[in-house]
Amino acid sequence: MNLSVQRWLSRFLRLVLLSVCLLASGVATFAQNNEIKLPAGLTLELVTKGLDGPTAFAFGPEGRIYFTQKSGAIRVFYNNKLLRENFLDLSSEVNHAYNRGLVGITLHPDFPRTPYVYLAYVYQPPEANGHKEGGARLSRVVRVSADPANLNQALPNSLVVLLGAGGTFEQIGNPDKSDSDPLTCQDADGKAVQDCLPVEGTAHQANMLRFGRDGVLYVGVGDGGEHGAAGLRAQDINSLSGKILRVNPLTGAGYSNNPFYDGNVNSNRSKVYALGLRNPFRFTFHPTTGELFIGDVGNSAWEEVNRGRAGNNFGWPCFEGAGLAATNPPCDQLQVTSNRHTPPIHVFAHTEGRVAVVGGDFYTGTLLPTEYRNAYFFGDYNTGEIWTMTLSDKSVQVRNFATKFSGVVQITAGPDGALYVLTVRGGALYRIR
16 A cells, blocks of 8 residues: 555554553543533533543443453443452453553343353464564454353353454464564465454454344454555455454354355355444444444544445545545555445544544433434544534534543443443543433
8 A cells, every 4th residue: 555654654643642542541530520511401420430441331231331441351330339340351361552452342132131241352362472562463252141140240261252263373473563564364375364353553453342233243343453455454355354244143153144145154254244444443323224323443634434234335445534545456446436435424634633533322312402312423532522413315414512521432322311421531431411
């Protein structure tokens, strides 16, 4: 990929900024609460603080909230307090260098009768211990079982790998250096290894987990890093990178009704639902149409909100924002053929400190004023701005909603009708009503 020195430097400096922000995430900044600005008539409440680098959360029964922490622990909020004992601690197999870590969680729709908790993280094989923490690694998506007698604890030895079982230490390209040759999860012929999720760089891992209305598990996977060839994996239908995957929540297999099914539910391409994404950090589904809404973190210039369905190609690394981003053979046909890629429905530039979109959720509750009902909420990680998007047949309208949720990593509508915002910098979960 022919990236200019200027673009590379811009991206490098932005990564440094994000890394510093995440490394500082354990420092609580609760004065932030006094700086957050909301529309008149709305109330901000602190649900809990004291989390150490929280990255994602999921609602459970009886008021429980399950949190992932970047370094590998899963915490539980229950009976209006953050429990001291972990639900589970995976820190021994989680690589949390820079922007990596344990960053995704969801519960089975039939939880706790089906007691599965799903997690996404950067995997540290035992053989990688002793190698430089920032070297290439792998991603995994796993499920663990909650103890039916105590939903605040995971059952010992219940972990099952759903995605990434093919990612062994032998598949890591350079365990001591990020974004360098040889590429991870690539065989001698340059083809993608089956069930292997590369993390060449210090971000762009498997991150978002969400169940669709069809009861199927959807997984957001980044392209794996800043290495030029790594970005091209987003266009390789036989690679799991740079995609939204649609898999069986019990086995991790694909489905025969997935758009690129090839007759084998276990092949990489049979698990792919949508492609051409750089780092789909949070996605959700439209409450009536079922369409995907994705916050895709940009490269040097633009952040994207994408809207699409099964089989859509969102263009990365050939397009960024509304314009061309790279010239190389895999992009040539995509750039000259109409309707081959799905452009974003909204973009914003890297200005005034904005650097990384955070996809959010549709609000379908009744606690917020009617103007926010059925609106899509999304934000920017660094500035902490949150916007609303409303859709009509002819237009997309984006409006300012809130500011100063610095380090926002998840925006989710809660089962109680409130809107919840998690901040990694403050180690806190907020509720808006």
